Amino acid sequence: MSLEDDIYKEIILDNYRARKNRVRLTDADLQSEGANPSCGDDVELFVKLNGETIETVTYEGIGCSICCASANLLCESLRGRSLAEAHEIIQRYRGMLLEDEEPDFPDEISDLEAMQGVKHYPVRIKCALLAWNTVRDMLEQVSSA
Amino acid sequence: MSTTHTTVAAGADRYSLDVARIRGDFPILKQTMNGKPFVYLDNGATALKPEVVIDAEAGYYRELGANIHRGVYQFSETASALYDGTRTKVAGFIGAPDPRQVIFTKSATESVNLIAYGWALKNIVQGDEICVTEIEHHANFVPWQALAERTGATLRCIPLNPADGTLDLTGLDGLVNERTRLVAITAMSNVTGYMPPVAPVIARAKAVGALTVVDGAQWVSHSSVDVKTLDADFLVFSAHKMCGPTGVGVLYGREQLLEEMDPFLYGGDMVLRVRTDRTVFKEIPDKFEAGTPNIAGVIGFGSAIDYLLDIGMDAIHAHEQHLLSYAVEQMAAIDGVVCYGPTDLSTRGGILSFNVADAHPHDTGTILDQDGIAVRTGLHCAHPFMHALGVPGTTRASFYLYNTREEVDRLVQSVRRVREIFA
Numbered sequence: 001m002s003l004e005d006d007i008y009k010e011i012i013l014d015n016y017r018a019r020k021n022r023v024r025l026t027d028a029d030l031q032s033e034g035a036n037p038s039c040g041d042d043v044e045l046f047v048k049l050n051g052e053t054i055e056t057v058t059y060e061g062i063g064c065s066i067c068c069a070s071a072n073l074l075c076e077s078l079r080g081r082s083l084a085e086a087h088e089i090i091q092r093y094r095g096m097l098l099e100d101e102e103p104d105f106p107d108e109i110s111d112l113e114a115m116q117g118v119k120h121y122p123v124r125i126k127c128a129l130l131a132w133n134t135v136r137d138m139l140e141q142v143s144s145a
Numbered sequence: 146m147s148t149t150h151t152t153v154a155a156g157a158d159r160y161s162l163d164v165a166r167i168r169g170d171f172p173i174l175k176q177t178m179n180g181k182p183f184v185y186l187d188n189g190a191t192a193l194k195p196e197v198v199i200d201a202e203a204g205y206y207r208e209l210g211a212n213i214h215r216g217v218y219q220f221s222e223t224a225s226a227l228y229d230g231t232r233t234k235v236a237g238f239i240g241a242p243d244p245r246q247v248i249f250t251k252s253a254t255e256s257v258n259l260i261a262y263g264w265a266l267k268n269i270v271q272g273d274e275i276c277v278t279e280i281e282h283h284a285n286f287v288p289w290q291a292l293a294e295r296t297g298a299t300l301r302c303i304p305l306n307p308a309d310g311t312l313d314l315t316g317l318d319g320l321v322n323e324r325t326r327l328v329a330i331t332a333m334s335n336v337t338g339y340m341p342p343v344a345p346v347i348a349r350a351k352a353v354g355a356l357t358v359v360d361g362a363q364w365v366s367h368s369s370v371d372v373k374t375l376d377a378d379f380l381v382f383s384a385h386k387m388c389g390p391t392g393v394g395v396l397y398g399r400e401q402l403l404e405e406m407d408p409f410l411y412g413g414d415m416v417l418r419v420r421t422d423r424t425v426f427k428e429i430p431d432k433f434e435a436g437t438p439n440i441a442g443v444i445g446f447g448s449a450i451d452y453l454l455d456i457g458m459d460a461i462h463a464h465e466q467h468l469l470s471y472a473v474e475q476m477a478a479i480d481g482v483v484c485y486g487p488t489d490l491s492t493r494g495g496i497l498s499f500n501v502a503d504a505h506p507h508d509t510g511t512i513l514d515q516d517g518i519a520v521r522t523g524l525h526c527a528h529p530f531m532h533a534l535g536v537p538g539t540t541r542a543s544f545y546l547y548n549t550r551e552e553v554d555r556l557v558q559s560v561r562r563v564r565e566i567f568a
Contacts, residue, residue, distance in 0.1 A: 008508075040531070040538045
């Protein structure tokens with residue numbers, strides 16, 4: 001087990017550096033901010049809906065590589081999904097990090113499995129969950145509305 | 146950032162301290178972390194404890210066990226004498242004229258709040274002003290901001306120079322004016338180790354009749370301190386940053402002020418006489434120490450002070466200066482590393498905040514952790530400071546008497562690895 005194998009692998013660093021999804025949506029239907037005050041990670045998520053479908057998700061903010069990479073992967077994974085599918089993906093992602101569940105994501109978003117190594121670094125799990133918890137809470141508002 | 150030094154580093158083999166012997170006093174330094182020899186560079190957060198302090202604290206539980214200021218039996222008397230003996234040691238350590246000017250709290254933070262509740266809430270009203278600085282730790286910032294909101298007073302802030310994190314005192318006379326009732330300033334930044342020129346700020350406060358609160362949480366543990374020279378009304382600091390136990394803070398105050406102030410916490414052990422219609426409080430310091438205090442912690446703190454005095458605060462300061470100079474020089478040689486704080490190292494204690502190119506401080510911290518190195522990462526309880534610097538946080542290495550050049554080398558080696566991973 002090494003850092004480079006676990007959390008500083010190429011997929012994560014690429015997603016950390018990716019800019020495409022790092023943009024403020026001016027016509028978002030949902031918008032919410034999440035912060036980890038202990039480390040200063042602070043992200044804002046934007047979701048545009050089309051009926052029951054997530055048309056697009058983007059994020060803005062400052063954070064470490066784990067935080068930003070997980071936010072970018074979130075945007076890539078949830079775009080075009082139905083609310084029910086998104087809920088399922090979020091559950092599996094959290095299960096992978098918190099419950100030690102074997103990840104089983106659809107092929108096109110199997111990059112999410114790259115985040116699995118973070119679970120070996122307990123203090124960093126909250127970085128990998130910040131954007132995901134934020135979007136989960138946002139979508140729950142829609143479901144319960 | 147320039148690497149010009151104004152302090153002269155001693156040669157590699159010429160420490161001002163017998164570091165090898167000192168390291169033997171700290172059992173935790175024999176530990177490994179993530180399979181590597183433990184390198185502790187997070188002294189700004191808390192200092193490690195020598196065996197004598199651990200023994201003193203455990204000794205109270207093993208051999209005395211009794212509460213203080215209550216029993217007539219020998220063990221209670223002995224515990225009371227040890228507890229109040231630490232008060233005398235603390236007074237001597239900071240040059241306070243009278244041990245009664247030393248109040249034990251649970252933390253430096255509580256000490257600040259004691260002033261806020263015991264003095265400021267009663268004496269500050271709408272239209273008054275409170276002045277703080279932009280480099281304060283939240284402990285000496287948020288209580289004053291909250292108090293200003295509560296009383297309707299205005300909070301003023303001495304700004305920092307974003308280039309080097311020093312205070313910009315050019316507007317001092319306007320910021321501290323005839324409406325100012327209280328000025329709160331740190332004697333050493335927990336982010337950069339910068340020791341701001343406290344004297345002109347205190348002089349200005351006195352000229353307008355404002356009280357002064359000095360945050361010594363970083364300063365007292367690393368320097369020779371004399372409160373008579375400092376001439377502030379209050380000085381706060383904590384035991385755990387100076388090799389003492391956690392859960393013990395100190396408030397030093399001017400005698401007359403302490404006598405005039407209201408108690409902060411009410412209850413047992415702080416009263417002389419209680420009737421159903423009135424209560425007479427004890428004199429200082431007891432009127433500020435309600436309830437059973439951290440007896441073991443205070444007794445352990447006494448041992449910590451003996452330990453530090455035996456080594457000598459000037460020698461400790463010189464040692465930290467030596468390590469700081471060496472670390473700044475080594476870090477500056479790494480491409481992409483940015484160090485914060487004034488380049489005149491003589492104005493600084495042993496704290497080095499830095500960032501490594503594109504790496505977020507949290508990532509730097511994890512890589513250092515895997516190499517067995519403990520540092521602080523993030524915002525350092527100083528959000529206004531970080532905001533003014535325009536950074537998402539920093540990585541902070543902070544030194545103390547047991548640190549070595551070899552540990553600085555380990556830090557530098559690990560920072561190079563951060564650089565490689567995030568290249």
